[in-house]
Amino acid sequence: MPLPQTEVPGRLQAHFAERGIRMTQQRRAILSVMETASKHLDASQILRKAQKIDASVDRSTVYRTLRLLKRHGLIDELDLMHINGEGHYYERRLGRDHIHMACLRCGKITEFVSDSFERLKQQVEKDCRFRVLISRLEIGGYCATCRGSQ
Amino acid sequence: MPLPQTEVPGRLQAHFAERGIRMTQQRRAILSVMETASKHLDASQILRKAQKIDASVDRSTVYRTLRLLKRHGLIDELDLMHINGEGHYYERRLGRDHIHMACLRCGKITEFVSDSFERLKQQVEKDCRFRVLISRLEIGGYCATCRGSQ
DNA sequence: CAGGTAGATGCGACTGAGTTGCAACTAGAT
DNA sequence: ATCTAGTTGCAACTCAGTCGCATCTACCTG
Missing domain, CATH: 1.10.10.10 (Winged helix-like DNA-binding domain superfamily/Winged helix DNA-binding domain)
Structure with missing residues (x-):
């Protein structure tokens, strides 16, 4: 990716x-x-x-x-x-900013770029009248591999 | 909110x-x-x-x-x-999960619930085949008040 | 309701990340 | 070449969080 x-x-x-x-x-x-x-x-x-x-x-x-x-x-x-x-x-x-996904089982870090993420930040700017400077989206869960093998 | x-x-x-x-x-x-x-x-x-x-x-x-x-x-x-x-x-x-916005000027913390956030997580589940268990979206920037007064 | 025990607690010592005060050093402006 | 504001290394520090261990206690079993 x-x-x-x-x-x-x-x-x-x-x-x-x-x-x-x-x-x-x-x-x-x-x-x-x-x-x-x-x-x-x-x-x-x-x-x-x-x-x-x-x-x-x-x-x-x-x-x-x-x-x-x-x-x-x-x-x-x-x-x-x-x-x-x-x-x-x-x-x-x-x-562009990207999302970080951390597998809680094997520890692998995956990155993901998404237009929805950009739109979400724009929504925050608009709906909350908040000037977005830095953003950090981290997700914990199970990666594709670990998800299958359990 | x-x-x-x-x-x-x-x-x-x-x-x-x-x-x-x-x-x-x-x-x-x-x-x-x-x-x-x-x-x-x-x-x-x-x-x-x-x-x-x-x-x-x-x-x-x-x-x-x-x-x-x-x-x-x-x-x-x-x-x-x-x-x-x-x-x-x-x-x-x-x-539901919510977004945390931290104003880098006055320190105020604002929370925001958004359907787009939910959809974004679903997209990650689908596109990355990643099981989402915890997610944390934090945004730093300027809140409505501080944004105006500078 | 009186043990017995697995699990929880308090304590104090420890770790590891990050900060700070200070004297010595140096980048780069003149 | 000189000057100085900004940077560095060092050592001592702070602060969040952890851990080992002796003691204690919630709650299960009879």
């Missing part, structure tokens, strides 16, 4: 430059991790990967950079139904 | 009895807090309220009971977009 990409990947650094955000070696490492990540890393995984690029990266820098990226709407924070503990997961924010 | 209630409130205890779950004084206190709560309490608020009914209630009992209620699908766990720190909020699970 490939996502439609309305943005070229590898542009996090460009975003920083455009907005006049200072670029450091540590940030470069973290951004590159976020850009190349196939999916859903938590803070400690990001730390480990970033340290392979620049060993000096510290835990607190990772958290500070993630907060920065979040504030600028460049990444999304996910809970993935807390399938593994209380931490958070992060992913680059590309084109 | 009152919620449609398909279940009589005050029935958490009955649920426990039906399922043969042992009832203790501490659980009674916690259940009664959950039943009478107008809305969205976090674990420490639940603890404080429960201790007013039964002073012996301990923090760990609150967490254990919340986990139990969650496992039985009697309460929902919310993040409310982490508007106040990293903790979780809990609410009784009545009739």
